[in-house]
Amino acid sequence: MVTNLGACVPDDLLVDEVRRIRPDAVVCSTVNGHGRIDGARMIRRLRADPDPDVAGVPAILGGKLGIDGDRDPGVLSELLEAGFTTVFTDQARPRTSISCSVA
Amino acid sequence: MTTLPARPRAELRSHVERAAARDTLVVQPRMGMTDPDAMGSGLGAVAAARACTVGTITVDSYTRVGDLAVAETAVREGLALNGYPIATHRPEVTRALLDRVPPDLPVQVRHGSADPRRVFAAMDAAGLYESEGGPVSYCLPYSRMPLREAAAAWSEACAGLAESAAARGRRAHLETFGGCMLGQLCPPSLLVALSLLEALFFVQHGLRSISLSCAQQTHPIQDVEALAALSTLAEEYLPSDVAWHLVLYTYMGVYPRTAAGARLLLESSARIAVRGGAHRLIVKTIAEAHRIPSVEENIEALEFAAGAATGARGEDCALPWSWEADCSRIHDEARVLIEAALSADSDVGRALYRSFRRGVLDVPYCLHRDNAGRTRGAIAECGRLVWAERGAMPLPRQANNGVSVTAERLLSMLQHTARAHDLGALGRSVPGVLPE
Numbered sequence: 429m430v431t432n433l434g435a436c437v438p439d440d441l442l443v444d445e446v447r448r449i450r451p452d453a454v455v456c457s458t459v460n461g462h463g464r465i466d467g468a469r470m471i472r473r474l475r476a477d478p479d480p481d482v483a484g485v486p487a488i489l490g491g492k493l494g495i496d497g498d499r500d501p502g503v504l505s506e507l508l509e510a511g512f513t514t515v516f517t518d519q520a521r522p523r524t525s526i527s528c529s530v531a
Numbered sequence: 532m533t534t535l536p537a538r539p540r541a542e543l544r545s546h547v548e549r550a551a552a553r554d555t556l557v558v559q560p561r562m563g564m565t566d567p568d569a570m571g572s573g574l575g576a577v578a579a580a581r582a583c584t585v586g587t588i589t590v591d592s593y594t595r596v597g598d599l600a601v602a603e604t605a606v607r608e609g610l611a612l613n614g615y616p617i618a619t620h621r622p623e624v625t626r627a628l629l630d631r632v633p634p635d636l637p638v639q640v641r642h643g644s645a646d647p648r649r650v651f652a653a654m655d656a657a658g659l660y661e662s663e664g665g666p667v668s669y670c671l672p673y674s675r676m677p678l679r680e681a682a683a684a685w686s687e688a689c690a691g692l693a694e695s696a697a698a699r700g701r702r703a704h705l706e707t708f709g710g711c712m713l714g715q716l717c718p719p720s721l722l723v724a725l726s727l728l729e730a731l732f733f734v735q736h737g738l739r740s741i742s743l744s745c746a747q748q749t750h751p752i753q754d755v756e757a758l759a760a761l762s763t764l765a766e767e768y769l770p771s772d773v774a775w776h777l778v779l780y781t782y783m784g785v786y787p788r789t790a791a792g793a794r795l796l797l798e799s800s801a802r803i804a805v806r807g808g809a810h811r812l813i814v815k816t817i818a819e820a821h822r823i824p825s826v827e828e829n830i831e832a833l834e835f836a837a838g839a840a841t842g843a844r845g846e847d848c849a850l851p852w853s854w855e856a857d858c859s860r861i862h863d864e865a866r867v868l869i870e871a872a873l874s875a876d877s878d879v880g881r882a883l884y885r886s887f888r889r890g891v892l893d894v895p896y897c898l899h900r901d902n903a904g905r906t907r908g909a910i911a912e913c914g915r916l917v918w919a920e921r922g923a924m925p926l927p928r929q930a931n932n933g934v935s936v937t938a939e940r941l942l943s944m945l946q947h948t949a950r951a952h953d954l955g956a957l958g959r960s961v962p963g964v965l966p967e
Binding site: 432434435436437438460461462465492494495496497518519 | 592593596601611612613672673674675818820821822823898899900
């Protein structure tokens with residue numbers, strides 16, 4: 429069962445929906461090159477939630493993370509450090525990515 | 532000491548009309564840098580390209596969604612955003628960068644805002660009156676704003692832009708983005724209908740100079756048919772005092788990963804534009820699958836597309852001309868949708884959100900809550916986009932093409948064009964994809 433929250437999800441809405449739905453995982457797609465900034469802000473907000481089940485939900489980010497493509501390797505570790513369980517650049521193939529994230 | 536007033540910047544409309552009169556396709560990039568000097572240099576490079584060009588200022592996505600505080604922080608700290616923060620830089624800064632750009636290059640602002648009022652106000656302050664978008668096309672895919680609010684914001688913004696341009700002796704120009712909903716997998720009849728409906732919305736709110744967009748999709752002949760249908764409908768529906776032209780967007784979905792595949796797709800779009808009667812083409816670059824393109828990659832794409840467009844006028848291009856293409860099916864379907872939408876209300880904005888609420892208009896794979904979400908588009912065996920599910924749209928019931936869309940199939944369709952052109956560039960044909 430997939431619940432799709434649509435485009436430009438505000439941080440509060442994401443946290444409220446995680447609290448309400450209690451999903452197995454949160455998957456975020458980013459396409460505008462601001463994933464590095466917005467993803468880090470969003471995941472810190474989620475990880476800081478007082479409810480450990482909400483704060484601990486596995487969260488996956490994938491897409492265009494920066495405006496310069498994949499040329500900056502620091503972006504992946506930065507986003508993992510901020511709290512994502514897994515991060516994919518938009519060069520990842522969907523099938524490989526799915527098996528990776530399930531493993 | 533008095534300074535002479537700067538020569539006014541060339542108008543997009545007359546620039547395109549002059550180019551069309553000498554059988555030249557106008558080509559235009561997407562380009563937006565946070566730093567004003569870089570933005571000015573980029574526009575200068577577009578002016579100097581060996582092609583007939585229009586310059587673009589693409590606005591960053593924080594400004595698009597009205598999050599000006601983040602844009603301000605980025606400017607203060609010298610961070611690079613994905614576009615030019617036009618509402619954050621002072622108007623004098625934008626004017627100064629434009630003063631460095633040759634005045635014979637028209638400059639269009641591209642922004643993606645469901646509520647463009649602040650962007651249009653910043654344009655006015657900088658002396659720019661040419662932009663694009665639409666109440667549906669910049670709301671449903673990119674925003675959470677209710678369609679009703681977007682329509683109200685757009686009506687105010689359009690009227691304001693038209694009035695402020697007139698007050699300064701200029702003519703505002705708006706281009707519909709409705710011909711590109713969600714970038715891919717939307718059958719052309721709905722794209723054509725939405726492009727035309729957004730054009731009527733602009734006209735209702737005071738615009739007299741517009742362009743109607745359509746996106747390159749999965750099948751070049753179908754794309755020529757779509758442009759032909761859009762042209763016929765524009766002649767039918769737009770008042771005679773409205774000047775208009777067609778603009779084609781090079782493919783907006785998942786892009787080929789190889790440079791050769793990307794060039795093949797861009798070349799195809801230039802041919803479609805010429806054969807289909809579009810007078811302007813918004814290009815994509817070889818970097819598209821990987822990142823935001825550099826200025827150099829944009830210039831290469833502009834010059835390559837201009838060359839391909841010249842070639843498309845010769846006899847070795849196998850695509851039909853618009854008058855040879857049978858556009859009756861797309862035209863008839865689009866006309867049914869337009870009539871159904873317009874019958875909902877005499878105000879085009881209200882007609883649009885009522886029609887979406889009832890599912891009379893329904894964009895496939897669009898997650899916005901004001902979109903019914905009951906339709907599905909699919910790529911048929913022949914490579915054309917077809918309806919797999921029509922939802923409540925009043926389209927004739929035809930055989931369902933035997934298409935049902937599973938998750939697996941959706942992923943495969945999203946990659947279809949990229950794969951076909953990456954393979955096509957290696958000389959390996961894919962059935963139904965590259966009919967040339």
